[in-house]
Every structure is written in C-alpha cells, then in structure tokens.
Amino acid sequence: MARGPVGAALASLTVRGRCMVAVGLTLLGLGALLGELPLLQVAVFVLALPLLSALGVARRRFRLSTRRTVTPTRVPRGGTADVLLEVTNADRRAGGLWLLTEPLPVELGPEPTYVLERLAAGTTAALHYRASGSRRGRYRLGPLRLRLVDPFGLVTRSVTGTDAAELLVVPRVRPLAAAGPAAGVGGNGEGARRxxxxxxxxxxxxxxxxxxxxxxxxxxxxxxxxxxxxxxxxxxPWRSSATLLLDTRARAHLIAPSGTPAAAAGEGPGDSLEWLVEAAACIGTALTARGAALRVLTDAGELPATDPRRGLAADELLDRLAVLQPSRRADLSGLAELTARAGGDGPVVALLGAVGAADVAPLTRARTGPGAGLAVLVDVGGYAATTGGARARRSSSEAARSALAQQREEAVVLLRDAGWRVVVARAGAPVEEAWAALTSTGVPA
Incomplete structure (x- = not known):
C-alpha cells in the first residue's frame, strides 16, 4: 500500500528526529495548556527543524555512477574475493553527506558501510572490501544503497541503485591419494586410446x-x-569413462541453515549434503585428471556437460556443483534408471546420504559394466549436533540415530554382497580420509 505524504515524512525521520517531534508535540501541548507563549515558541521551533531538514533532504539532487571489479569472480569455499567499488559523482555540484552500504548475503560476511562527505563533482572514490565465501552458491553483490542525511541527523533518505555483480563460490577441492580405480577397463586411465x-x-x-x-x-x-x-x-579414439552418483534428496540429509557457525568457520562442510558435494568435487577432479570422461548423475537428473562425449571438465564440474540444490525425490529409483542408461565400462562411485537396503537395491541392479563399484555412505546422524534444530531434516534423538545406523548397516551389507567396496564417512571426516579407506587394499571400516 502506498504511503501518503505524512507517512513518507515520518518514515524518513531518524530516531533523533522522532524524539525531536515528540518533544515538540509535548511542549506544544504544555504551552497550550498552561498558556505560556515561550513554550509555544520553543515548540514551533522544535517541530519546524525536522520539517525543514526533511524538505532540504527531499530537494537534494545527485547523480552517481558505480563500478565493481571482483577479483576473482570464482572462489573455492572458504576463499575470499577482493571487491573494488568505484563511486563517481556525476553531478556538477559537490555531494553532501552520503552513507553508502553494499548489501551482501550473510554467507559472504558483514555488509560494508562507508561515509562520503562533499565528494567533488567528477571525482571518483575507490572503496575496497573483501567477500568471504563460507558456503557454495552463486551470490549477488549489491546494488549499492545510498542514504542522504541532513547535518543535524534528523532525516534520512534511502536510494537503491540497479547495478550488481556476481560471485560464484565453488566446492573446495583437496588433493586425493594417487591410489584408486583407474578409469576405463584395463587401461592406465591417462586418456587411453583404443x-x-x-x-x-x-x-x-x-x-x-x-x-x-x-x-x-x-x-x-x-x-x-x-x-x-x-x-x-x-x-x-576412445576415452576412458567414470560415473559419479550423488544422492541429493533433502530427506536423506541434515541441512544446516545459512550462516551457521559450522558453515562460516571455513573448516569442514557444515552439513551432510555439503560434505557429499565437496566429496564429489574432490573425487570428480581426481578422475578427470586421470583422463576420464566424467558423468555426474543425481536423483534429480544428470549434470549437463558442454561436450557430452568428453564429459565434465574439472572447472565445469565445480561450476555445476556450486549451484546444486537438494531435491524433493523420495527414493533413488530415478538415479538407478539414469545409471542403467548411462552404462559405461569405467568405475562407478556412489555418494549416498541416509539410505537403507531398499534405497540401494536399485543401484546394485543398475550397475552392469565391468568397472569397479565404490560407495561412500555419509553418517548423517552425526551432523545432528552441528546443523541445529530449526531446519534439521531428521530428528536428533538417540532412537532416530540408532535407526539410521541400523538402516545404513543393512545397505552396506547389500552393497558389499553385490561386489561394491563401501566405506562409511563419519561426520566431519576429511574427504581424503574416506577416499583412502575406500581405495585401500584392506577391507574398509
């Protein structure tokens, strides 16, 4: 609903301005009640001051141009980007008192604020700040918000620009041990040709x-x-192949709300889904480095590659994973169908959340190629203490955690009976640790 002139005027008053109006009205009432002319004169002056300040701020004209330079425009989770914000006074007159704020998502850190006073006409002010990517995703920087304030601090006027820039926060990639399945069949995985x-x-x-x-x-x-x-x-030519299977179902993970300390600390991923995505980034990057034509399948569909014959490149994989969202699927039947259609003779690496025997049974039937089958099951119950209760997808009670553990053990037995190598990744464990256990010669525990 549109505000009238009175509502707009009251909305532009600062706390100090509202206090002045309240004092003026009080003095006006006392002067009228007591019949004291000096009180009435003071009341008129006190009430007139915010009014004159509001008129002065409302009549103030300005022209600004802004330019952002983000370096780099793509950072790993936990990394920082330097932002140069250039503000130019495009008017023919000097500016007044300007309070500038750069709106940022909470995942990128606190909003930077600046004070510019009497910026000369045609002059550019260079403002710097850093954006820290604590959680993967595509984020918007800006647009710049400008507040004009009168000299007494009674009235403020806010104006928001239209320009903005983007910052992509991709999953962090850690180097994995050289051991592991070679992509392809009987090849060395180095872009073999047949x-x-x-x-x-x-x-x-x-x-x-x-x-x-x-x-x-x-x-x-x-x-x-x-x-x-x-x-x-x-x-x-023949390129070796490898397939990553990702369980992104919201019901299979404990998902932390944005800005939680676990996610903002820059250490390990803040919840089970973020751990799974980071594991996919590390393992997928390692497989592409060995020359594999990588395909990444999720329960919501396949991550598209620019060249399907060559598969996902390492940078392309990270870009796709950066914006991957949890799905609403109830089971992994869709993922199993995609796996059966994909075929391929290279290794299949499944990264799974909270699953039971009924969830993984379709996957054991879908893998028909000669490549190795490897599975990492995330200990979702272990993330209950770090994700909080407001948006937790599962109960954190001991009974629920025991039920999750029992279902997971049934899934492990079924996968191993089908010839898969399986490891359970404890909450907060480094991806390198889970990969080393999965690819070791001994039986993973």
Whole structure:
C-alpha cells in the first residue's frame, strides 16, 4: 500500500528526529495548556527543524555512477574475493553527506558501510572490501544503497541503485591419494586410446552397411566376398569413462541453515549434503585428471556437460556443483534408471546420504559394466549436533540415530554382497580420509 505524504515524512525521520517531534508535540501541548507563549515558541521551533531538514533532504539532487571489479569472480569455499567499488559523482555540484552500504548475503560476511562527505563533482572514490565465501552458491553483490542525511541527523533518505555483480563460490577441492580405480577397463586411465582396426588390408575389420554411412568407406573386397555391402571400421579414439552418483534428496540429509557457525568457520562442510558435494568435487577432479570422461548423475537428473562425449571438465564440474540444490525425490529409483542408461565400462562411485537396503537395491541392479563399484555412505546422524534444530531434516534423538545406523548397516551389507567396496564417512571426516579407506587394499571400516 502506498504511503501518503505524512507517512513518507515520518518514515524518513531518524530516531533523533522522532524524539525531536515528540518533544515538540509535548511542549506544544504544555504551552497550550498552561498558556505560556515561550513554550509555544520553543515548540514551533522544535517541530519546524525536522520539517525543514526533511524538505532540504527531499530537494537534494545527485547523480552517481558505480563500478565493481571482483577479483576473482570464482572462489573455492572458504576463499575470499577482493571487491573494488568505484563511486563517481556525476553531478556538477559537490555531494553532501552520503552513507553508502553494499548489501551482501550473510554467507559472504558483514555488509560494508562507508561515509562520503562533499565528494567533488567528477571525482571518483575507490572503496575496497573483501567477500568471504563460507558456503557454495552463486551470490549477488549489491546494488549499492545510498542514504542522504541532513547535518543535524534528523532525516534520512534511502536510494537503491540497479547495478550488481556476481560471485560464484565453488566446492573446495583437496588433493586425493594417487591410489584408486583407474578409469576405463584395463587401461592406465591417462586418456587411453583404443584401435578397432587391424593391420593389413585383407584382415581389416568390417561391418554391414547402414543407412547414412559414408560410401567412401565401403570395403569392396569384403562386399564381393560376402555378397552384401560392407564398410570399413577405421581407428577411432576412445576415452576412458567414470560415473559419479550423488544422492541429493533433502530427506536423506541434515541441512544446516545459512550462516551457521559450522558453515562460516571455513573448516569442514557444515552439513551432510555439503560434505557429499565437496566429496564429489574432490573425487570428480581426481578422475578427470586421470583422463576420464566424467558423468555426474543425481536423483534429480544428470549434470549437463558442454561436450557430452568428453564429459565434465574439472572447472565445469565445480561450476555445476556450486549451484546444486537438494531435491524433493523420495527414493533413488530415478538415479538407478539414469545409471542403467548411462552404462559405461569405467568405475562407478556412489555418494549416498541416509539410505537403507531398499534405497540401494536399485543401484546394485543398475550397475552392469565391468568397472569397479565404490560407495561412500555419509553418517548423517552425526551432523545432528552441528546443523541445529530449526531446519534439521531428521530428528536428533538417540532412537532416530540408532535407526539410521541400523538402516545404513543393512545397505552396506547389500552393497558389499553385490561386489561394491563401501566405506562409511563419519561426520566431519576429511574427504581424503574416506577416499583412502575406500581405495585401500584392506577391507574398509
């Protein structure tokens, strides 16, 4: 609802201005009641001062231009970005008393404030601040909020700009041990290439002609021998593959509210979903470094790659994970279907939240390739003490934690019986520790 002139005037008063109005009204009432002319004169003066200040602030004209330079525009969780905010007085007159505030999400730290007084016409003021990314995501910096204040501090006027900049906070990547499954089958994982052709014209590999094949590849000798049109199979490159499965269901995690101390400390991830996303970033980066064509499947769908044949590159993987949100899916059936369609002959690494035997059963049937199957199950109950109760997805009672642990053990047994290597990641454990246990020669515990 739009405010009238009186409402707008009252809204522009500071605490000091409201006190002045209250004092003026009190003096006015006492002067009228007692018939004291001096009290009435003082009351008029006290009431007129905020009014004149409001008129002066309302009539004040200004022209500002702002420019932001964010360095870098993409930081890992726990990292900081330097922001240069250039404020230019584009008016022909000097500015008055300006209070500037740069609105920031709570995940990037406190909002910086500045005071500029009498900025000369055409002059630029360079303002600096740092944004610390305590939680992954895409954040908006700005727009700048300007407050004009009269010399007595009685009236303020706020104006918000339209310009803004973005900062992307990606999951933090820690180096993992060199041990682990090599992407692909029987290869060294270093971008292996496989040749389908054989040496010699007589023994060249052929297949039946299909509609759309290039006629220049027709093998006439094989065609004459078999009586049907045959085409030559030439040498082609082959990239090793690897698949990451992510359980992003909201019901399978304890999700901490934004700005909690655990998330803002810059140490470990603040909840089970953040731990899972950071593990996906570390493991996926390690697999792409070995030459794997990486695919990342979630219960809500596949993370798209710019070039599906080459898979997700390391930077592309981090960008996708930075904005990944929890899903509303009830089970992992959709993830199992995607896994079955994806196929592939490389390793499959599943990163799972709170699961039971019924949740992982579809995954054991979906993995049909010869690649290794590895699973990391997050101890979701262990995050109950750090995520708080307001937005916790599960009860933190001992009975609920025991039930979660029992379901998890059933899932572990089922996965191991299906040939998977399994490890349970305790709450707050480094990703390197879980990966080392998963890829060690002994039985993971």
């Amino acid at each position: 040749s389908i052709a054989v040496h010699g014209e007589d023994d060249v590999s052929t297949r039946a002609y299909r509609h759309g094949d290039d006629l220049r590849k027709v093998h006439w000798r094989a065609t004459a021998r078999t009586g049907e049109l045959m085409v030559r199979l030439e040498e082609r």
